[in-house]
Amino acid sequence: MRQANHKFSTSTSGKGLYNITREITSWVTRQKVNTGLLTIFIPHTSASIVIQENADPDVLRDLNEYFQRLVPEGDTNYLHRSEGPDDMPAHIRSALTQTQISIPVNSGNPSLGTWQDIYLFEHRKQSHTRLIHLHLIGQ
Amino acid sequence: MRQANHKFSTSTSGKGLYNITREITSWVTRQKVNTGLLTIFIPHTSASIVIQENADPDVLRDLNEYFQRLVPEGDTNYLHRSEGPDDMPAHIRSALTQTQISIPVNSGNPSLGTWQDIYLFEHRKQSHTRLIHLHLIGQ
Amino acid sequence: MRQANHKFSTSTSGKGLYNITREITSWVTRQKVNTGLLTIFIPHTSASIVIQENADPDVLRDLNEYFQRLVPEGDTNYLHRSEGPDDMPAHIRSALTQTQISIPVNSGNPSLGTWQDIYLFEHRKQSHTRLIHLHLIGQ
Numbered sequence: 001m002r003q004a005n006h007k008f009s010t011s012t013s014g015k016g017l018y019n020i021t022r023e024i025t026s027w028v029t030r031q032k033v034n035t036g037l038l039t040i041f042i043p044h045t046s047a048s049i050v051i052q053e054n055a056d057p058d059v060l061r062d063l064n065e066y067f068q069r070l071v072p073e074g075d076t077n078y079l080h081r082s083e084g085p086d087d088m089p090a091h092i093r094s095a096l097t098q099t100q101i102s103i104p105v106n107s108g109n110p111s112l113g114t115w116q117d118i119y120l121f122e123h124r125k126q127s128h129t130r131l132i133h134l135h136l137i138g139q
Numbered sequence: 140m141r142q143a144n145h146k147f148s149t150s151t152s153g154k155g156l157y158n159i160t161r162e163i164t165s166w167v168t169r170q171k172v173n174t175g176l177l178t179i180f181i182p183h184t185s186a187s188i189v190i191q192e193n194a195d196p197d198v199l200r201d202l203n204e205y206f207q208r209l210v211p212e213g214d215t216n217y218l219h220r221s222e223g224p225d226d227m228p229a230h231i232r233s234a235l236t237q238t239q240i241s242i243p244v245n246s247g248n249p250s251l252g253t254w255q256d257i258y259l260f261e262h263r264k265q266s267h268t269r270l271i272h273l274h275l276i277g278q
Numbered sequence: 279m280r281q282a283n284h285k286f287s288t289s290t291s292g293k294g295l296y297n298i299t300r301e302i303t304s305w306v307t308r309q310k311v312n313t314g315l316l317t318i319f320i321p322h323t324s325a326s327i328v329i330q331e332n333a334d335p336d337v338l339r340d341l342n343e344y345f346q347r348l349v350p351e352g353d354t355n356y357l358h359r360s361e362g363p364d365d366m367p368a369h370i371r372s373a374l375t376q377t378q379i380s381i382p383v384n385s386g387n388p389s390l391g392t393w394q395d396i397y398l399f400e401h402r403k404q405s406h407t408r409l410i411h412l413h414l415i416g417q
Contacts, residue, residue: 001140001276001279003313003416005384035142037178037274039315039380043391045331051238052230053184058219059230065216066231070209070348077343080336091330091337092344095399099329100380102178102239104144104274111272113182121234133389135315135382137276137279137415138142140279140415174281176317176413190377191369192323197358198369204355205370209348241317241378243283243413250411252321260373276415277281 004031006134012122015068015086017052017060020132021117027134028110036105036138046090046123047130048097054117067093067123090123097121105138143170145273151261154207154225156191156199159271160256166273167249175244175277185229185262186269187236193256206232206262229262236260244277282309284412290400293346293364295330295338298410299395305412306388314383314416324368324401325408326375332395345371345401368401375399383416 006027012018028038042049053059071089078088101118103110112118120130145166151157167177181188192198210228217227240257242249251257259269284305290296306316320327331337349370351363358366379396381388390396398408 039382041382043394045393050234056219062217062219062227063231063234078340080334080340088340092341095328095341095375097234102241102380104178104180104272115184116182133382189373195358201356201358201366202370202373236373241380243317243319243411254323255321
């Protein structure tokens with residue numbers, strides 16, 4: 001049994017879903033771990049990780065737009081406004097989605113479903129560089 | 140330290156929560172792993188995994204009904220409509236819940252709380268066969 | 279490769295976020311595991327685990343208030359009312375957040391981001407004693 005760790009960064013340019021599957025699966029493949037568990041962790045509180053449909057780009061657009069409506073900017077109930085009108089909604093969107101996802105690894109690859117890809121879900125309007133941590137344990 | 144993997148499928152017949160605890164715990168018990176970590180992963184983007192109360196069936200009904208209201212079908216904001224009016228809501232419901240849950244294993248069993256059971260949360264109206272991946276690591 | 283397990287309890291006094299980072303990281307540090315994976319699991323269905331911003335306490339207040347509005351008490355749609363008006367909302371709030379979070383461990387510490395802390399999110403009004411399970415695997 002052994003472990004491997006990896007960190008990489010992704011540039012985002014506004015709210016929405018960014019496909020990070022290829023970077024993740026290519027790293028996993030290089031580790032030559034046949035069977036194991038992959039963990040994806042995002043060390044931010046205004047961006048998150050989701051697994052979503054990879055077939056129709058409208059799904060990604062609709063998902064982001066839904067979160068815009070569910071957690072609107074400019075809600076006068078928010079006390080936390082010093083970092084901009086999109087910051088408190090970003091924290092709420094993070095709590096409603098995932099900070100971490102683990103995926104079983106079989107035959108050297110994360111066992112994603114046919115229609116699944118891994119996305120960084122950016123919740124801030126401005127451009128950001130986001131870090132992703134990967135951890136793999138197996139043999 | 141060792142690992143085990145398992146896949147099984149469950150039939151669903153419409154939106155709602157389906158108890159998959161017994162199938163999961165009986166598999167874990169058979170692995171004879173005293174201490175470890177169990178991971179439950181669903182390779183779909185329109186069904187998810189949640190841990191919920193197992194005592195009152197009304198909780199499961201209320202939870203599903205709440206998600207019907209929170210993510211309504213027929214929202215004219217959705218561009219993704221080609222797979223039916225329940226498909227885009229299904230993807231959103233998946234993002235709002237979990238694609239994966241890990242549970243510590245102690246004394247050979249997942250350490251669920253007294254009132255906790257593991258549910259497949261189906262988000263589509265029609266009948267589906269859903270796959271579940273299990274991964275166990277421990278000793 | 280080795281494992282460690284730990285359980286601890288936290289007292290809560292009403293809905294809101296309770297910082298449990300120090301108790302978790304001090305236990306991890308004592309295990310002398312340099313590289314690994316930490317899993318935090320809550321064996322309850324009316325309290326959850328979230329990673330949130332640790333800088334401005336208003337974020338925690340706003341997050342809790344948002345969930346009060348998103349999942350209101352006294353919704354006449356709920357059938358499950360026998361345990362009080364805050365119980366069904368508590369189960370829904372749990373489903374919308376996380377029952378478990380795993381964090382990679384590097385250099386003997388959970389690799390949290392600068393602004394991240396780990397919170398128990400209490401969803402009930404009355405005082406509770408909440409249990410937290412920790413599982414660590416690594417070397």
